[in-house]
Amino acid sequence: MQQRGRPMLRKLDEELPVPQPAVLTDDAAEILAFARDALRSGSRCALVTLVEIRGGAARSLGAHMAVREDGMFCGFVSGGCVEPAVAAEALEAIRAGCDGMLVLGQGSKFFDIVLPCGGAITLAIHVLRRNDPLEAVLAALAARKRAGLRYDAAAQSLEFINAATEPGWEEGRFFTSYRPATRVVLCGRSIELRTTISLAEAVGYDVVAVEGAAELRPEQLDADSAVAFLHHDLDREMALLEIALASPAFYIGALGSERTHRRRCDELRRRGFPEASIARIKAPIGLFAKARDAGSLALSVLADIAACRAAGR
Structure with missing residues (x-):
């Protein structure tokens, strides 16, 4: 002014x-x-x-x-x-x-x-x-x-x-x-997970961290929720991914290369998921490509979630 x-x-x-x-x-x-x-x-x-x-x-x-x-x-x-x-x-x-x-x-x-x-x-x-x-x-x-x-x-x-x-x-x-506060459900158990939790809490997001499907209830995922899969193992994420795809979450992202994501999609098709559901997954995850350290990845993931939230509004 x-x-x-x-x-x-x-x-x-x-x-x-x-x-x-x-x-x-x-x-x-x-x-x-x-x-x-x-x-x-x-x-x-x-x-x-x-x-x-x-x-x-x-x-x-x-x-x-x-x-x-x-x-x-x-x-x-x-x-x-x-x-x-x-x-x-x-x-x-x-x-x-x-x-x-x-x-x-x-x-x-x-x-x-x-x-x-x-x-x-x-x-x-x-x-x-x-x-x-x-x-x-x-x-x-x-x-x-x-x-x-x-x-x-x-x-x-x-x-x-x-x-x-x-x-x-x-x-x-x-x-x-x-709208309710953005809920960020973070799935994994790596350094990427811990760093993203710290940054998400600093931003003021409602953070839910889980390792396995038994820790996540479907009712925790609403239309103001985002889910980020930070596993390095497709087998660990599949049960959680099924819950996320059945939810109204506005964002679903998964860590991994394009090759890893092709394997992920093939497995989901084998489990009967339609192409429209599979297309909801943002992979590789994040707003900018090739984030090689935990801090950059956390910024990339949360910035992508924020951008999707703003676009949805």
């Missing part, structure tokens, strides 16, 4: 606190939990949502911030430079008890704020009046179910919806969707 010789926004009323980040996160569940906890403790709170993008933007449509009445906030609706200013506007809304729309970038009343992308974003500031929509979304995500929120700008209301939908406006209401 660039500034042009003036403060970004009008000077805050002395009665309002100075906005401060409470925690740095862009995880929707953590942001909603921050807002829920604020309401539970008796604090007023506003939920800010990115509802329109014109040109480029640092965040996706539906990105959130949560702002507490004491000035503490979390979440991002841009690249990090406008968030304190947005929090200040949210504090004004909390004090007034009224929702509002905030435009930043081109067409904004705040001409001192120029977004790096040169475009503009519109933010809906909703003063939360009920906790149950947030509770319902968080409960759904904890149960690994997709969910959503519906914001009615005219009615200044927020409602839980029992399904995920593409974020956007429909008949004056804005829909935001939420």
Whole structure:
């Protein structure tokens, strides 16, 4: 963001606190939990949502911030430079008890704020009046179910919806969707497995590590799960691979050369799997080829999973 010789926004009323980040996160569940906890403790709170993008933007449509009445906030609706200013506007809304729309970038009343992308974003500031929509979304995500929120700008209301939908406006209401955390099921027992586990946990994925089929339950694999086979032995992976292919997992990848994968496919055909099922397997695994060390392989595998998850959204 660039500034042009003036403060970004009008000077805050002395009665309002100075906005401060409470925690740095862009995880929707953590942001909603921050807002829920604020309401539970008796604090007023506003939920800010990115509802329109014109040109480029640092965040996706539906990105959130949560702002507490004491000035503490979390979440991002841009690249990090406008968030304190947005929090200040949210504090004004909390004090007034009224929702509002905030435009930043081109067409904004705040001409001192120029977004790096040169475009503009519109933010809906909703003063939360009920906790149950947030509770319902968080409960759904904890149960690994997709969910959503519906914001009615005219009615200044927020409602839980029992399904995920593409974020956007429909008949004056804005829909935001939420998916459970990416679950990464890692199969193997090598150094590649240990390294990939460490990196996946650092990213914040829900990690399940297994060696054999007896350790994996079919219900652990849902549409927000990815499975990576890091064995060096086809015989060890076959029983697990059968479970994965019968699941709705969005990603299935397997370690090994093209020659190894041909042998894998031949064995699956012998076991009666159709070509469409076999084609779901990404092999050789990973985003970039010939990762020869454990660290590079872990990066390659998790980057491939992240890319598939983003494309699926």
